[in-house]
Amino acid sequence: MENIAPAISPPTGLGGNKPANKAVLDWVHEVESLTAPANIFWCDGSAAENDYLLGEACRMGVLIKLDQAKAPGCYLHRSKPNDVARVEQFTLICTPTKEEAGPTNHWADPAETYSKLHGLLKGAMRGRTMFVVPYIMGPPESPLAKVGYEITDSIYVVLSMRIMTRMGAQASKKLGEKLDAEFNRGVHSLLEIDPEHRWICHFPQDNTIISVGSGYGGNVLLSKKCLALRIASYLAKQQGWLAEHMLILGVESPDGKKHYVAAAFPSACGKTNFAMLIPPEHFAGWKITTVGDDIAWMQIGKDGRLYAVNPENGYFGVVPGTSYRSNPNAMQAIEHDTLFTNVALTSEGGVWWEGKDGPPPNEATDWKGNPWTPASKEKAAHPNSRFAVPMQNNPVLDAEVNNRDGVPISAIIFGGRRSDTMPLVFRAFDWEHGVYLGATMASETTAAATGAVGKVRRDPMAMLPFCGYNIGDYFQHWLKTGPRLTNPPLIFHVNWFRKDAEGKYLWPGFGENMRVLKWIIDRCEGKSGARKTAIGCIPRPEDLDLEGLEGVTPGQIEELLSVEPEEWQKELAGQAEFFESLAPNVPEELLAQHQKLAERLDR
Ligand code: GTP
Ligand code: SPV
Ligand code: MN
Numbered sequence: 096m097e098n099i100a101p102a103i104s105p106p107t108g109l110g111g112n113k114p115a116n117k118a119v120l121d122w123v124h125e126v127e128s129l130t131a132p133a134n135i136f137w138c139d140g141s142a143a144e145n146d147y148l149l150g151e152a153c154r155m156g157v158l159i160k161l162d163q164a165k166a167p168g169c170y171l172h173r174s175k176p177n178d179v180a181r182v183e184q185f186t187l188i189c190t191p192t193k194e195e196a197g198p199t200n201h202w203a204d205p206a207e208t209y210s211k212l213h214g215l216l217k218g219a220m221r222g223r224t225m226f227v228v229p230y231i232m233g234p235p236e237s238p239l240a241k242v243g244y245e246i247t248d249s250i251y252v253v254l255s256m257r258i259m260t261r262m263g264a265q266a267s268k269k270l271g272e273k274l275d276a277e278f279n280r281g282v283h284s285l286l287e288i289d290p291e292h293r294w295i296c297h298f299p300q301d302n303t304i305i306s307v308g309s310g311y312g313g314n315v316l317l318s319k320k321c322l323a324l325r326i327a328s329y330l331a332k333q334q335g336w337l338a339e340h341m342l343i344l345g346v347e348s349p350d351g352k353k354h355y356v357a358a359a360f361p362s363a364c365g366k367t368n369f370a371m372l373i374p375p376e377h378f379a380g381w382k383i384t385t386v387g388d389d390i391a392w393m394q395i396g397k398d399g400r401l402y403a404v405n406p407e408n409g410y411f412g413v414v415p416g417t418s419y420r421s422n423p424n425a426m427q428a429i430e431h432d433t434l435f436t437n438v439a440l441t442s443e444g445g446v447w448w449e450g451k452d453g454p455p456p457n458e459a460t461d462w463k464g465n466p467w468t469p470a471s472k473e474k475a476a477h478p479n480s481r482f483a484v485p486m487q488n489n490p491v492l493d494a495e496v497n498n499r500d501g502v503p504i505s506a507i508i509f510g511g512r513r514s515d516t517m518p519l520v521f522r523a524f525d526w527e528h529g530v531y532l533g534a535t536m537a538s539e540t541t542a543a544a545t546g547a548v549g550k551v552r553r554d555p556m557a558m559l560p561f562c563g564y565n566i567g568d569y570f571q572h573w574l575k576t577g578p579r580l581t582n583p584p585l586i587f588h589v590n591w592f593r594k595d596a597e598g599k600y601l602w603p604g605f606g607e608n609m610r611v612l613k614w615i616i617d618r619c620e621g622k623s624g625a626r627k628t629a630i631g632c633i634p635r636p637e638d639l640d641l642e643g644l645e646g647v648t649p650g651q652i653e654e655l656l657s658v659e660p661e662e663w664q665k666e667l668a669g670q671a672e673f674f675e676s677l678a679p680n681v682p683e684e685l686l687a688q689h690q691k692l693a694e695r696l697d698r
Contacts, residue, residue: 096173096464115267116278138229161445170435171440174436180311181313199559208294208296215286215307220248224250230266231260232327237501255483259483288310294308297563325563338392343403354505360538367412367422372606378640386404388405392405414482447476449478505585509587515593520614520633522585522615530573534570535670544560556569585618602655624638
């Protein structure tokens with residue numbers, strides 16, 4: 096499959112949506128002079144434009160059109176096999192000093208990096224079309240909403256940005272003509288998609304992102320991890336709000352009482368699935384709705400509560416494992432108008448992946464474009480294959496998703512993928528202890544980033560790859576936020592991934608996670624019981640509503656809720672080692688929390 100497409104020649108009426116703001120025009124022309132494209136396509140986000148670009152992408156082999164009778168509006172893209180995930184080692188935070196980027200980021204000098212990137216970008220778009228993509232992050236009227244422009248030579252990026260953001264003329268309109276109006280400057284070029292020249296660079300002080308050498312989502316949809324997390328977290332620290340790697344969901348009880356919850360799980364650890372869950376039969380009358388599946392921007396409301404908006408407009412979700420058993424809402428959402436990346440193609444023009452419902456097809460084309468059969472040793476779909484789908488496709492989209500003020504958060508949940516140590520759920524004693532739980536979170540690595548999979552690593556607040564500044568200052572910012580809230584959310588920790596001695600998941604997960612969510616919500620209303628342990632408040636088996644839960648024995652429930660002293664001594668040491676690696680950036684309060692945990696475990 097082609098990833099790099101030659102220039103297109105749009106018909107009159109398309110590609111001419113030049114913004115009025117002269118600062119934008121000047122910057123675009125600077126990039127044009129540098130990259131020397133064949134022409135510029137100014138995007139307006141219209142349906143006509145989208146149809147035209149989809150047609151061109153298919154004609155040039157960037158996309159494959161799926162069987163439109165079965166999958167209307169659905170297309171398949173294959174990335175280069177060397178370009179299938181985020182690349183943390185090549186993701187740079189270019190602040191004036193290394194200290195500002197902190198111990199967890201890869202830092203590079205801004206001037207040197209600009210100069211290196213300008214060298215790579217020189218003439219890089221020759222023979223290609225340069226697309227200018229205006230977009231808004233957040234409900235357009237939200238005080239947190241941000242305008243960005245992404246310049247790209249990838250038609251796949253343009254088509255994805257229309258799904259993932261509020262893309263088009265409305266963004267230029269929102270920015271207006273003022274020369275000092277703030278907008279994010281994003282430049283992306285595929286170059287030759289060579290891993291040797293792959294750099295994802297952030298210049299927080301300049302509100303600028305430059306990404307080269309990749310065509311994969313998280314590296315190139317600059318709105319998402321680059322702007323909405325790395326740059327936004329930097330701004331949030333300065334301006335007193337939070338930009339987090341969190342889903343946002345609504346939970347409504349049968350008597351009509353509604354709460355909102357935000358949850359931070361690392362990449363490929365269950366945010367999309369949790370945000371769209373369907374409660375088991377026993378919870379008739381309970382409703383879960385989705386505000387967001389990946390990113391939350393949260394600010395303190397007039398009433399002293401924490402309010403969250405989803406800056407995005409779509410979901411860029413993990414495909415493998417998605418099925419009518421695990422996530423029916425996602426399956427329904429991706430039946431139409433969905434852009435698939437790196438899944439398998441069936442001979443009928445459908446898509447296939449590991450963990451989809453029903454038997455595998457007898458033959459298919461795998462994500463690399465090679466023939467595949469169930470006997471093949473290779474996977475049909477890449478483990479980090481993705482769908483990009485507009486949030487409007489979600490059958491349980493929350494009614495407040497466009498609310499400019501966001502939704503009030505009753506509980507914050509941290510969680511990782513841990514085969515041992517971490518109980519199914521526990522509650523922090525207070526805000527500071529909750530921040531400690533987030534700061535010391537760990538999880539097994541996944542296919543969402545290149546590198547080893549299944550290795551436990553610390554991933555504070557699921558933000559390790561996404562915090563755009565010094566992690567110590569980030570912890571400090573969290574610590575300071577609690578006392579500013581008159582009615583702070585309660586903080587919890589969950590683990591859907593604990594395993595038994597045979598290596599089997601103890602908890603069925605997915606829809607059954609409703610049982611844990613119910614305990615959390617009840618706790619927010621002061622209703623649910625728990626036992627106080629050294630690590631936090633854990634439900635006793637009788638505190639969880641387990642009616643109708645099949646296939647889990649009382650012994651397994653005990654195991655899921657247990658605190659194993661040996662495991663926790665190891666955990667304590669792991670947390671200490673992590674804090675040492677961050678020294679001297681760790682706030683005193685968190686070191687004291689560690690000390691207190693050690694003392695409680697000794698008792
Ligand atoms: P990013 O988009 O990378 O940020 O990931 P995410 O946190 O949204 O993860 P997602 O919901 O896509 O889930 C990733 C993987 O975890 C999928 O393969 C799911 O099938 C699996 N998963 C999600 N929830 C559960 C659960 O409750 N239990 C188990 N065992 N697996 C789960
Ligand atoms: C993640 O890796 O956390 C994702 C996918 O949500 S990406 O947009 O590629 O970062
Ligand atoms: Mn994510």
